[in-house]
Amino acid sequence: MSKTQTPQTNSAADATRMALVMAALQLFGRQGFDGTSTREIAAQANANIGSIAYHFGGKEGLRLAAADYIVETIRTIVAQAFGGAAQIQRVTSEQAEAQIDATVERMVGFMVARPEAGEIVQFVLRELSTPTDALDRIYTGVFEPVHRRLCQLWAAATGEEAESEKTRISVFMMIGQVVYFRIARAAVMRRMDWADIGPAEAAKVIGVAKENVAAIIAARKAGKK
Amino acid sequence: MSKTQTPQTNSAADATRMALVMAALQLFGRQGFDGTSTREIAAQANANIGSIAYHFGGKEGLRLAAADYIVETIRTIVAQAFGGAAQIQRVTSEQAEAQIDATVERMVGFMVARPEAGEIVQFVLRELSTPTDALDRIYTGVFEPVHRRLCQLWAAATGEEAESEKTRISVFMMIGQVVYFRIARAAVMRRMDWADIGPAEAAKVIGVAKENVAAIIAARKAGKK
DNA sequence: GTCTATAAACAGATAGAC
DNA sequence: GTCTATCTGTTTATAGAC
Numbered sequence: 001m002s003k004t005q006t007p008q009t010n011s012a013a014d015a016t017r018m019a020l021v022m023a024a025l026q027l028f029g030r031q032g033f034d035g036t037s038t039r040e041i042a043a044q045a046n047a048n049i050g051s052i053a054y055h056f057g058g059k060e061g062l063r064l065a066a067a068d069y070i071v072e073t074i075r076t077i078v079a080q081a082f083g084g085a086a087q088i089q090r091v092t093s094e095q096a097e098a099q100i101d102a103t104v105e106r107m108v109g110f111m112v113a114r115p116e117a118g119e120i121v122q123f124v125l126r127e128l129s130t131p132t133d134a135l136d137r138i139y140t141g142v143f144e145p146v147h148r149r150l151c152q153l154w155a156a157a158t159g160e161e162a163e164s165e166k167t168r169i170s171v172f173m174m175i176g177q178v179v180y181f182r183i184a185r186a187a188v189m190r191r192m193d194w195a196d197i198g199p200a201e202a203a204k205v206i207g208v209a210k211e212n213v214a215a216i217i218a219a220r221k222a223g224k225k
Numbered sequence: 226m227s228k229t230q231t232p233q234t235n236s237a238a239d240a241t242r243m244a245l246v247m248a249a250l251q252l253f254g255r256q257g258f259d260g261t262s263t264r265e266i267a268a269q270a271n272a273n274i275g276s277i278a279y280h281f282g283g284k285e286g287l288r289l290a291a292a293d294y295i296v297e298t299i300r301t302i303v304a305q306a307f308g309g310a311a312q313i314q315r316v317t318s319e320q321a322e323a324q325i326d327a328t329v330e331r332m333v334g335f336m337v338a339r340p341e342a343g344e345i346v347q348f349v350l351r352e353l354s355t356p357t358d359a360l361d362r363i364y365t366g367v368f369e370p371v372h373r374r375l376c377q378l379w380a381a382a383t384g385e386e387a388e389s390e391k392t393r394i395s396v397f398m399m400i401g402q403v404v405y406f407r408i409a410r411a412a413v414m415r416r417m418d419w420a421d422i423g424p425a426e427a428a429k430v431i432g433v434a435k436e437n438v439a440a441i442i443a444a445r446k447a448g449k450k
Numbered sequence: 451g452t453c454t455a456t457a458a459a460c461a462g463a464t465a466g467a468c
Numbered sequence: 469g470t471c472t473a474t475c476t477g478t479t480t481a482t483a484g485a486c
Contacts (some may be wrong), residue, residue: 122354125354129408180400193395204390218440219439262479264478273453283481
């Protein structure tokens with residue numbers, strides 16, 4: 001680690017930087033980029049308005065820094081989820097399905113358990129609806145590698161081709177059925193009569209999701225014969 | 226039809242109202258509520274800034290009017306989709322599954338074919354992420370009735386209870402796996418190498434979605450025995 | 451009903467003291 | 469590096485002419 005990145009060097013300046021990034025992530029996620037003023041961010045970070053321009057060049061720079069933070073955070077989680085295994089490894093269909101199940105569980109778990117998850121998901125959702133350079137970093141750093149990895153697992157589980165159109169679509173659907181519970185949170189809670197989507201509710205979601213995945217994989221395997 | 230609602234009475238004033246609502250829907254959807262100025266809306270509607278305050282009381286009133294327009298639009302589509310049938314009717318498991326398939330097809334088709342669909346979905350997504358009074362109208366007018374209707378069909382197809390927790394979750398997942406393609410549009414297009422999500426791409430999505438639904442329903446029916 | 455002019459508040463960026 | 473004061477532009481809302 002040379003001077004290109006300085007993770008913990010200057011505690012004073014870096015503390016300010018970090019506080020600003022965290023505040024920005026939270027507020028951008030909650031109120032949107034346009035709905036958040038730099039004054040608001042500075043206030044929440046216990047910094048002053050000028051520090052944003054100093055550290056990040058401006059409001060736009062803060063958005064990119066928030067995106068980088070998200071990539072870093074998810075990467076850490078994903079790395080331990082996949083056990084730091086290399087891209088390809090020989091697994092049986094059952095092992096692959098178990099790993100997919102574990103991933104589904106982890107995805108729901110992350111969205112529920114992690115305190116920052118709400119803001120991160122909202123931030124990404126907003127970027128998806130109006131892509132900026134920040135989405136580019138998140139796509140390249142998170143979306144692409146995770147989706148690709150799941151496609152490999154899916155292929156191992158079903159016997160289909162990993163990079164085929166059908167597999168890629170299937171994996172998107174598997175992700176979609178789960179993250180929808182966070183996206184449409186407000187509607188889900190109301191229709192389900194849930195006061196919150198906490199661990200108890202997450203467990204129910206995971207249960208149904210696993211059942212669905214198992215049914216789909218079984219059908220695909222049967223179709224392959 | 227009494228004077229409570231005046232759909233086509235005053236062509237001059239109503240044309241302005243309608244133009245403002247359409248412009249607001251489009252711009253709120255694309256750029257968000259905070260990201261859109263009333264000047265921008267007025268300009269696109271070929272009206273002047275003052276007319277917003279006059280007709281809707283202010284920017285917030287326009288948001289509610291846009292929500293009402295969405296409810297009206299979707300209601301029309303849904304009505305013809307379900308054939309104006311009453312709440313409950315005796316259908317076989319196969320008929321129910323066929324109706325679910327048709328609904329999935331219609332949902333994807335709507336999101337792709339309708340020119341306003343993009344803005345409507347985006348508008349609703351933004352409301353979901355930061356609920357206001359507008360979401361309340363959309364939930365009550367669209368979300369709730371449609372989800373409830375699908376639950377009935379799901380119950381008829383699988384033999385499960387219509388208002389059980391599992392059924393409600395399953396229906397949300399069915400919706401989620403499909404609408405995710407619109408929500409994560411930017412990421413999907415990039416990963417799928419699609420220049421657009423048009424009719425051709427929609428057909429592929431529909432194909433996989435139907436397969437998934439069929440597999441899940443079959444597994445549920447088998448589990449019931 | 452429509453449109454213009456203006457008010458009052460607030461935005462992001464910056465220059466300069468410390 | 470931090471913080472304050474200020475500049476410039478833009479926001480919504482409104483009052484009043486037509």
